[in-house]
Amino acid sequence: MLQPVSIAIVDDHAMLRKGLSNILGEEDDFSVVLEADNGRQFIEAIAHKNLQPEVVLLDVHMPEMDGYETALWIEQHLPLAKVLVLSMNDDEEMVIKMLRCGAKGYILKDADPPELFRAIRDISADGYHLSKLVTGKLLFTMNRSKDEPGNPIKLSAREKEFLGLCCSDLTYKEIADRMFVSARTIDGYRDSLFEKLEQKSRVGLVLYAIRHNYFRVR
Structure with a gap:
């Protein structure tokens, strides 16, 4: 037992x-x-x-x-x-x-x-x-990367930067200021990542970022 x-x-x-x-x-x-x-x-x-x-x-x-x-x-x-x-x-x-x-x-x-x-x-x-x-879709995405390390989802440098900043306490507006872009551009990064990573919320993006080391928990 x-x-x-x-x-x-x-x-x-x-x-x-x-x-x-x-x-x-x-x-x-x-x-x-x-x-x-x-x-x-x-x-x-x-x-x-x-x-x-x-x-x-x-x-x-x-x-x-x-x-x-x-x-x-x-x-x-x-x-x-x-x-x-x-x-x-x-x-x-x-x-x-x-x-x-x-x-x-x-x-x-x-x-x-x-x-x-x-x-x-x-x-x-x-x-x-x-x-x-x-969500289950989130965990599927995280596990898929683990099972297929040779085929990561391709992100641009700016998308990776945005993804890392999503893990902070900054609002989307503050992230836009930090990246020196408009709020509309940030909306574009967010929507693009929602589609690419199959997520529906900032929580999903954060979990993905942590799982793929775009942000290290410290």
Whole structure:
């Protein structure tokens, strides 16, 4: 029998944390090994107990050390752990920032338990979780590049520059200013990449950029 997936829950809402722990504990293939109120507490517990959780359910807004800082720490110190973000907010900028920090999936806290279970199993087995925010077409594009390294999608130098800047906190208007072009030109780059990369949102472009090293998460 396979070992259950070891899970850490990092969220500053104690009742939610305990509820998640109880729900996950009812599944034979899950084992909650750590609960923490924030990133700082999580790091201290990891060091004290010498734990290596496979999946970290991570909130974004927490006191002392938030989800962004915690995700970056996990990427640097627990490279085998996979971060699944649990948030009340589906704001595109927040999704992008968490992906930049190394998160491999993003679901909302009002998701039904079966969706949460599926997300954990997906991220444990495949490395990513598909959701309303991360589409199947996106993952197909990412995996296609991995399977066919000799046939990358050809992008112009300016498209690559734009793609890298999409991973920043800049608005499209600010990207236009940074690239010294008009907003209409930026719209052209964006629409061209949507078509070439088969994406429909900036989140999709960011994931593609991270997967293909147009932007390195740091």
